[in-house]
Amino acid sequence: MILSASNIAWAPEERLAAYDLMAEAGLQGLEIAPGLLFDAAEDPFLPDAATARVALDEIASRGLSLVSMQSLLFGVQGAALFGDAVARAAFTRGMTRAITLAGRFSIPNLVFGSPYQRRIPEGMSEREARAQAITIFHHIGDLAAAAGTVISIETIPVVYGANFLTTLEETEAFVAQVDHPAVTLILDLGAMHLxxxxxxxxxxxxxxxxxxxxxxxxxxxxxPAPDDATDLTPVVSALRLAGYRRAVSIEMKRPEGGLEVLRGRLAALADAVAA
Known part of the structure; x- marks a missing residue:
């Protein structure tokens, strides 16, 4: 498996120091929110060639590679998976924008969370919503496959404002119903805790x-994650036993303690894997 961390854990100006800490801890992968990686760009999903080259060189020079992208609908106005035709079109355009960026940089995984853009509105049945979502995700799954990436669907608990695919069982069943090789599952441990x-x-x-x-x-x-390496070890062991070979990525917001806290969490991930 590939050990990774998301760049939502540090401020853009801290990126080089964060990359150094990741390399020191033995991590190989970087997950990105484009709005943070290309924060100075007019549109972070359309960085110019020079800006992109600098960012990619900084990452590669630490022995890291891009393994995933999140915050896919950042900056997209009026997008809704279950909205009217205009809102659904905005949703599809936003997802297509993210897929195009993933194809450009050979990012193999896209995380679809977006709790507010996937809320089932009052008056729409769960059955109708599910059928509509299956159709849309089959379409954008085709786009993802053509770009050489996948869209992994994230479980979003109710406490985060979601009302669609709020448990792992629901998300697993939805991915099976879509039945598309480029529409997959992400395992979010924070959601499992909640x-x-x-x-x-x-x-x-x-x-x-x-x-x-x-x-x-x-x-x-x-x-800050992982909170306890000993709790994580059985999950890592089960993933390894099952033959999982893709990214295991720390996802945490920037802590008050900044990079020193990040250093400790990177070490905890490495310890869990070593154990």
């Missing part, structure tokens, strides 16, 4: 792995 399912996770990993293309090592509300 939903009270974390302790049962190691026993479930084997069945999940065929659909799984990304793992977020996270805590509730994006607190």
């Amino acid at each position: 939903n009270g399912d974390f302790d049962a996770l190691p026993a479930r990993v084997g069945a999940l792995t065929p659909q799984l293309t990304h793992v977020h090592v996270s805590e509730p509300y994006l607190a």
